[in-house]
Amino acid sequence: CQDGTEEEDPWQDEEYFGSYGTLKLHLEMLSDKSRTEAYRQVILSNSASLRSKVVMDLGCGTGIISLFCAQLAQPSAVYAVEASSIAEYTRHLVKQNGCEEVVTVLQGRAEEIELPEQVDILVSEWMGSCLLFEFMVESVLLARDRWLREGGVIWPSSAALTLVPCQANSYYTEKITFWEQLYGLDFTPLHTKASDCTSQPDFNTDRVTPKQRPLAQQEFFTKPMFNHLIEPSDCLAAPCDVICLDMYTLQVKELEEMKGQFHFCVEKSGVFHGFTAWFSVRFDSLETRGTAVELNTGPNSEPTHWKQTLFMLDMPVSVHAGDSISGSIFLHRNPKWRRHMTITLNWNVNSGTEEPDNSQAETKSFPMWR
Amino acid sequence: CQDGTEEEDPWQDEEYFGSYGTLKLHLEMLSDKSRTEAYRQVILSNSASLRSKVVMDLGCGTGIISLFCAQLAQPSAVYAVEASSIAEYTRHLVKQNGCEEVVTVLQGRAEEIELPEQVDILVSEWMGSCLLFEFMVESVLLARDRWLREGGVIWPSSAALTLVPCQANSYYTEKITFWEQLYGLDFTPLHTKASDCTSQPDFNTDRVTPKQRPLAQQEFFTKPMFNHLIEPSDCLAAPCDVICLDMYTLQVKELEEMKGQFHFCVEKSGVFHGFTAWFSVRFDSLETRGTAVELNTGPNSEPTHWKQTLFMLDMPVSVHAGDSISGSIFLHRNPKWRRHMTITLNWNVNSGTEEPDNSQAETKSFPMWR
Numbered sequence: 001c002q003d004g005t006e007e008e009d010p011w012q013d014e015e016y017f018g019s020y021g022t023l024k025l026h027l028e029m030l031s032d033k034s035r036t037e038a039y040r041q042v043i044l045s046n047s048a049s050l051r052s053k054v055v056m057d058l059g060c061g062t063g064i065i066s067l068f069c070a071q072l073a074q075p076s077a078v079y080a081v082e083a084s085s086i087a088e089y090t091r092h093l094v095k096q097n098g099c100e101e102v103v104t105v106l107q108g109r110a111e112e113i114e115l116p117e118q119v120d121i122l123v124s125e126w127m128g129s130c131l132l133f134e135f136m137v138e139s140v141l142l143a144r145d146r147w148l149r150e151g152g153v154i155w156p157s158s159a160a161l162t163l164v165p166c167q168a169n170s171y172y173t174e175k176i177t178f179w180e181q182l183y184g185l186d187f188t189p190l191h192t193k194a195s196d197c198t199s200q201p202d203f204n205t206d207r208v209t210p211k212q213r214p215l216a217q218q219e220f221f222t223k224p225m226f227n228h229l230i231e232p233s234d235c236l237a238a239p240c241d242v243i244c245l246d247m248y249t250l251q252v253k254e255l256e257e258m259k260g261q262f263h264f265c266v267e268k269s270g271v272f273h274g275f276t277a278w279f280s281v282r283f284d285s286l287e288t289r290g291t292a293v294e295l296n297t298g299p300n301s302e303p304t305h306w307k308q309t310l311f312m313l314d315m316p317v318s319v320h321a322g323d324s325i326s327g328s329i330f331l332h333r334n335p336k337w338r339r340h341m342t343i344t345l346n347w348n349v350n351s352g353t354e355e356p357d358n359s360q361a362e363t364k365s366f367p368m369w370r
Numbered sequence: 371c372q373d374g375t376e377e378e379d380p381w382q383d384e385e386y387f388g389s390y391g392t393l394k395l396h397l398e399m400l401s402d403k404s405r406t407e408a409y410r411q412v413i414l415s416n417s418a419s420l421r422s423k424v425v426m427d428l429g430c431g432t433g434i435i436s437l438f439c440a441q442l443a444q445p446s447a448v449y450a451v452e453a454s455s456i457a458e459y460t461r462h463l464v465k466q467n468g469c470e471e472v473v474t475v476l477q478g479r480a481e482e483i484e485l486p487e488q489v490d491i492l493v494s495e496w497m498g499s500c501l502l503f504e505f506m507v508e509s510v511l512l513a514r515d516r517w518l519r520e521g522g523v524i525w526p527s528s529a530a531l532t533l534v535p536c537q538a539n540s541y542y543t544e545k546i547t548f549w550e551q552l553y554g555l556d557f558t559p560l561h562t563k564a565s566d567c568t569s570q571p572d573f574n575t576d577r578v579t580p581k582q583r584p585l586a587q588q589e590f591f592t593k594p595m596f597n598h599l600i601e602p603s604d605c606l607a608a609p610c611d612v613i614c615l616d617m618y619t620l621q622v623k624e625l626e627e628m629k630g631q632f633h634f635c636v637e638k639s640g641v642f643h644g645f646t647a648w649f650s651v652r653f654d655s656l657e658t659r660g661t662a663v664e665l666n667t668g669p670n671s672e673p674t675h676w677k678q679t680l681f682m683l684d685m686p687v688s689v690h691a692g693d694s695i696s697g698s699i700f701l702h703r704n705p706k707w708r709r710h711m712t713i714t715l716n717w718n719v720n721s722g723t724e725e726p727d728n729s730q731a732e733t734k735s736f737p738m739w740r
């Protein structure tokens with residue numbers, strides 16, 4: 001099988017870097033004003049301190065961050081590192097904008113490129129859905145350990161994953177309630193496991209896989225929904241940071257399994273359809289080492305191209321003000337497919353009005369595949 | 371190579387029927403009120419004539435059309451034929467709605483299933499983007515030749531592909547003009563062939579393929595855009611039917627290469643960015659054999675899940691009221707991959723005010739892949 005080796009690449013680099021070799025993703029990222037302006041603002045607000053500094057822009061894409069450095073500050077050198085074939089164009093863009101004296105484009109993987117010197121600042125836009133998805137962060141950590149000088153700064157400097165229990169009425173209606181009445185007909189056998197005999201595994205055949213059993217609940221609620229935009233009013237409680245990363249001390253091996261706890265106090269009555277997750281990152285000031293800029297991808301900020309990620313429960317639960325939802329989240333990096341992970345949520349709902357042991361622990365695992 | 375045979379299936383049946391084995395596409399089709407109500411209306415308005423008739427519903431999906439027949443008329447039998455694994459659920463839906471006396475679900479390909487009798491009516495929803503895409507129509511023609519009795523009726527009974535020259539300002543701006551000014555930087559080297567040295571093929575390497583040269587024009591305008599919704603005000607001329615199919619006489623071999631002509635009189639000045647195509651189908655009345663119902667997927671009707679298909683020119687052209695745009699369209703079915711085709715447009719623009727030979731013939735081919 002000719003492409004057997006490619007198919008077995010646990011990093012799926014051909015697919016991954018291939019997608020960044022086209023313009024579609026770059027257009028999406030550059031169109032994201034919150035994202036791009038955050039990096040621009042970091043550079044602008046640190047422009048004095050950036051003078052004569054050496055910068056590495058890891059996974060530079062079209063080079064926008066490197067160009068901001070050259071345009072808004074006077075670094076002595078910017079090394080713009082990009083593994084995908086877009087790098088060929090990045091060189092043209094650097095020239096077109098007259099930055100070729102300062103910005104050097106290096107095409108290669110973070111793990112393989114060689115720089116002529118250590119850097120003072122390592123900047124990168126590595127974040128994916130649920131912060132870690134695609135695990136580009138590993139490349140950032142390797143670059144940090146190889147190229148960041150003692151006392152250097154990493155942008156972003158810290159990151160957090162945030163979770164909230166939420167309503168998702170319109171999504172639930174669109175995918176589940178939909179089947180109840182269709183043009184005067186009853187389509188409920190398609191909708192949930194509990195509703196009908198079709199929910200039972202078919203023991204007459206061993207070929208039944210989730211793909212071949214297209215119940216709406218199973219088909220639409222098994223994977224997380226990456227393109228969700230939650231309304232602040234659909235949050236049932238105050239959001240909670242469940243995982244916090246310090247980019248100076250984080251180790252690659254810690255990425256294998258990350259765990260967080262949550263305890264939400266339900267603030268208003270409603271239907272608990274699932275959890276929504278998003279992330280925020282902070283950029284340290286070069287002078288004060290306090291936070292210079294924060295990029296927040298949550299529902300109270302401008303929508304970004306990351307949107308938010310919705311994890312639907314199999315069955316919605318009615319909750320009331322005063323109830324609590326507590327539990328834990330596990331992010332298991334896939335041991336083979338290194339850009340993928342599984343997110344497992346464990347939770348129970350405690351009624352505020354009844355005795356404390358009325359709750360039943362629930363758990364659901366969501367595969368996050370590219 | 372284990373799946374070598376699957377990869378070589380020129381009908382890509384695993385992928386094709388696999389996608390119809392999940393609910394996503396069925397939900398999209400059932401949510402399309404124009405589409406579903408058109409079939410419902412055909413059955414309702416022919417309900418008297420359907421009494422005691424035998425119907426075949428080819429590619430029945432969840433069985434909605436068969437259920438309409440059983441619910442709104444009194445056919446003697448409905449054979450609901452479906453090749454994908456959704457058929458297992460279709461049987462449950464037939465039962466759930468009490469139609470199992472009338473509707474028989476047969477899982478299999480149109481070419482292979484056996485019916486106990488000839489049918490009076492062959493109904494199918496086989497249309498794809500640009501009418502023919504995915505070429506399910508071939509299965510309908512084979513079923514017609516095998517199972518439709520002499521004098522029987524086919525729904526839809528005829529179909530037309532319609533074309534119009536159009537503006538596509540916002541799409542052009544989003545994908546091309548976008549690069550001109552980005553956060554104070556000049557990104558034009560990414561935008562079109564003519565704008566920059568990057569447009570020249572790089573003769574230093576023979577590895578350059580379109581995929582590796584992600585100029586916006588090339589990346590975004592090579593394939594047709596399937597999800598376009600054109601505003602009536604973006605049509606530069608009156609639309610023109612370029613291909614008309616009679617479902618009673620159409621032959622499978624005619625699908626290999628279909629040709630149409632067009633001559634548009636530009637009605638208002640504007641920018642000619644491309645052509646937009648859509649289709650309409652008509653359903654004969656069982657009694658009068660005149661048209662009972664028409665389903666039109668164009669810009670003057672309610673949007674459908676098919677939307678319209680946009681074919682962008684490489685470079686926009688200014689046109690004025692009184693100009694004419696004439697030429698031809700070829701639909702070449704892919705000789706190997708039987709669900710795919712290439713659409714080639716040939717056109718020239720003639721100024722209404724200058725001598726008639728000022729025009730230059732242009733041509734562009736668009737691959738239509740699944």
Ligand SMILES: [Ca+2]
Nearest residue numbers: 125126127128
């Ligand atoms: Ca990213």
Ligand SMILES: [Ca+2]
Nearest residue numbers: 495496497498
């Ligand atoms: Ca279709």
